[in-house]
Amino acid sequence: MGFFLETLFGGLMVGMLYSLIAIGFVLIYKASGVFNFAQGAMVLFAALAMARFSEWFPLWFGFQSLILANILAFIAAMAVMVVVAWLIERLALSKLVNQEGITLLMATLGIAYFLDGVGQTIFGNDIYKIDVGMPKEPLMVLQGTFQGGLLLSQEDLVAAAVSAALVVVLAIFFQKTATGRALRAVADDHQAAQSIGIPLKRIWVIVWSVAGFSALVAGVIWGSKLGVQFSLSLVALKALPVVILGGLTSIPGAIIGGLLIGVGEKLSEIYLGPMLGGGIEIWFAYVLALVFLLVRPQGLFGEKIIDRV
Amino acid sequence: MFYRENGQFKSSYRADQQILPITQDRIAMLVLLLAAFVVVPLGVSDYWMRAILTPFLILSLAALGLNILVGYCGQISLGTGAFMAVGAYAAYNFQVRIDGMPLIASLLLGGLCATVIGVLFGIPSLRIKGLYLAVATLAAQFFTDWAFLRIQWFTNNSSSGSVSVAGLNVFGVPIESPVQKYLFCLIFVVVFALLAKNLVRSAIGREWMAMRDMDVAAAVIGIRPVYAKLTAFAVSSFIVGVAGALWGFIHLGAWEPAAFSIDRSFQLLFMVIIGGLGSIMGSFFGAAFIVLLPLFLNQLPGWLGFSISTALASHLETMIFGALIVFFLIVEPHGLARLWSTAKEKLRLWPFPH
Numbered sequence: 126m127g128f129f130l131e132t133l134f135g136g137l138m139v140g141m142l143y144s145l146i147a148i149g150f151v152l153i154y155k156a157s158g159v160f161n162f163a164q165g166a167m168v169l170f171a172a173l174a175m176a177r178f179s180e181w182f183p184l185w186f187g188f189q190s191l192i193l194a195n196i197l198a199f200i201a202a203m204a205v206m207v208v209v210a211w212l213i214e215r216l217a218l219s220k221l222v223n224q225e226g227i228t229l230l231m232a233t234l235g236i237a238y239f240l241d242g243v244g245q246t247i248f249g250n251d252i253y254k255i256d257v258g259m260p261k262e263p264l265m266v267l268q269g270t271f272q273g274g275l276l277l278s279q280e281d282l283v284a285a286a287v288s289a290a291l292v293v294v295l296a297i298f299f300q301k302t303a304t305g306r307a308l309r310a311v312a313d314d315h316q317a318a319q320s321i322g323i324p325l326k327r328i329w330v331i332v333w334s335v336a337g338f339s340a341l342v343a344g345v346i347w348g349s350k351l352g353v354q355f356s357l358s359l360v361a362l363k364a365l366p367v368v369i370l371g372g373l374t375s376i377p378g379a380i381i382g383g384l385l386i387g388v389g390e391k392l393s394e395i396y397l398g399p400m401l402g403g404g405i406e407i408w409f410a411y412v413l414a415l416v417f418l419l420v421r422p423q424g425l426f427g428e429k430i431i432d433r434v
Numbered sequence: 435m436f437y438r439e440n441g442q443f444k445s446s447y448r449a450d451q452q453i454l455p456i457t458q459d460r461i462a463m464l465v466l467l468l469a470a471f472v473v474v475p476l477g478v479s480d481y482w483m484r485a486i487l488t489p490f491l492i493l494s495l496a497a498l499g500l501n502i503l504v505g506y507c508g509q510i511s512l513g514t515g516a517f518m519a520v521g522a523y524a525a526y527n528f529q530v531r532i533d534g535m536p537l538i539a540s541l542l543l544g545g546l547c548a549t550v551i552g553v554l555f556g557i558p559s560l561r562i563k564g565l566y567l568a569v570a571t572l573a574a575q576f577f578t579d580w581a582f583l584r585i586q587w588f589t590n591n592s593s594s595g596s597v598s599v600a601g602l603n604v605f606g607v608p609i610e611s612p613v614q615k616y617l618f619c620l621i622f623v624v625v626f627a628l629l630a631k632n633l634v635r636s637a638i639g640r641e642w643m644a645m646r647d648m649d650v651a652a653a654v655i656g657i658r659p660v661y662a663k664l665t666a667f668a669v670s671s672f673i674v675g676v677a678g679a680l681w682g683f684i685h686l687g688a689w690e691p692a693a694f695s696i697d698r699s700f701q702l703l704f705m706v707i708i709g710g711l712g713s714i715m716g717s718f719f720g721a722a723f724i725v726l727l728p729l730f731l732n733q734l735p736g737w738l739g740f741s742i743s744t745a746l747a748s749h750l751e752t753m754i755f756g757a758l759i760v761f762f763l764i765v766e767p768h769g770l771a772r773l774w775s776t777a778k779e780k781l782r783l784w785p786f787p788h
Contacts, residue, residue: 415570
């Protein structure tokens with residue numbers, strides 16, 4: 126029982142991290158109707174920037190404090206992400222307004238490759254570490270209830286708390302502010318939003334900056350857990366089935382999808398894996414999402430798409 | 435001037451419906467085929483044959499298959515590598531397990547297995563489309579990556595997942611030297627390109643295009659979505675599967691699942707986009723472009739008189755690929771094939787602009 130619960134909690138924590146990346150996808154899709162394949166590349170890019178800046182700033186400006194270095198690096202990385210957002214809008218998206226979804230999807234694929242290349246050219250392609258002082262040692266709880274107790278990673282708990290906070294902030298931003306409403310209007314219909322005077326260009330820069338912010342948060346958390354390296358951009362591929370499962374337009378969907386997939390992955394690896402030859406984590410999420418799509422094509426919380434001629 | 439079609443009248447439907455209605459085109463195609471079959475084997479070095487032309491041919495074939503699905507039927511797929519892998523491993527199993535299996539038969543049977551898997555993973559396309567489908571095809575990619583690595587039966591119990599073939603021959607003629615491999619692939623590519631070209635001109639090809647342009651409207655005028663989409667998946671994955679089998683058997687000789695990773699899928703998608711969505715010729719342009727670009731980028735610093743590290747070169751390559759994808763989507767969504775046909779239009783009037 127203790128082991129089962131431990132696996133379950135492990136899965137929930139990993140799922141929370143998937144959700145963090147998935148939220149980036151949902152944000153952009155919700156606010157501009159673009160399925161952003163470059164989210165993984167953005168996570169890697171942001172994490173690389175953060176890792177390198179926190180290393181470089183103390184050298185350049187000659188101070189020692191780790192906290193100061195991290196804060197400055199975070200701000201600088203955020204600034205870089207805003208510039209990236211602006212450039213993406215300027216150079217790619219503004220020229221593809223009102224194109225089909227597939228064209229935009231492929232454009233973001235191109236952006237992903239470009240960002241991967243640029244990031245590694247500027248920041249290098251070794252394994253870097255981000256040290257934001259997250260507690261490393263595991264936490265022992267419920268020792269009285271089970272034999273051996275429950276081993277929880279504090280890092281994961283912090284990550285879960287951070288993503289929960291991020292979601293709350295984003296929900297308020299989308300529901301309560303005028304910009305948030307404008308974002309949702311653009312998502313519904315580009316042309317209609319333009320015609321009532323919503324500046325599409327500015328909206329897109331804002332959306333991509335917000336997605337950059339969520340990529341940065343995700344990158345920092347994953348990076349401090351596993352180190353920043355190229356495989357980080359592949360973690361985003363894990364977030365795709367999460368979005369599909371939860372529905373492309375729903376932030377709660379991204380969270381619940383992430384948790385479901387995190388838990389499903391861990392439990393299936395432990396209880397089904399030995400029967401099937403192990404390593405089924407690679408495809409379990411995808412096959413789960415695929416089967417689910419056959420039953421409910423719009424995902425758990427997605428909006429139903431109705432075709433009219 | 436050289437490309438004038440004045441006086442070339444067509445007096446029958448047959449003449450009107452030819453693949454190449456203009457005499458100059460027919461001559462050009464004949465010259466091209468002659469060059470490919472005769473001049474290249476005589477005049478090109480073994481290195482070029484082995485390292486550039488053979489991969490180019492096989493990747494063109496795979497891009498052709500993918501183009502049928504993405505370009506003609508509008509079903510975006512990120513799982514091409516998976517179907518190539520299925521083709522390659524299935525052909526390997528036919529070759530190893532059945533005594534005296536002819537090479538061509540096992541390649542085609544490999545393609546058939548890829549068809550089955552392709553249709554299987556194409557079934558979700560009946561309910562979902564566009565973005566969702568892209569993710570669904572990724573499932574095929576990850577699943578086959580895992581299956582060929584972990585399930586020992588597929589690899590004839592080789593522990594590392596890598597397999598190899600040797601002693602290939604067709605009707606007693608060995609396929610060993612670079613020239614023989616090149617010609618073998620060339621024949622496959624020519625036959626499949628001709629078949630594909632005719633297929634997309636036929637009723638089924640028009641159904642695919644109707645499906646791509648507006649699926650609901652297509653259904654209204656009596657095109658069965660199930661049939662159109664699944665045939666596109668079937669034909670596409672058959673061609674891709676054969677290309678995968680050729681890639682394993684002829685180009686690599688020995689391979690492991692990593693040869694058909696997700697990077698291969700993206701690479702093929704890029705070929706299709708850069709070459710031209712919905713164009714048979716575009717698949718060849720795209721493959722040529724993607725095969726030659728890294729070579730060119732490797733040579734360029736040398737020509738300009740400075741050197742860059744290999745790591746930087748590979749990053750530059752990814753950057754340039756990414757930038758080119760976006761560039762082509764913005765400037766010329768129909769890719770190099772459209773540039774080619776624009777050039778032909780211009781040549782028709784040249785040197786007078788009117």
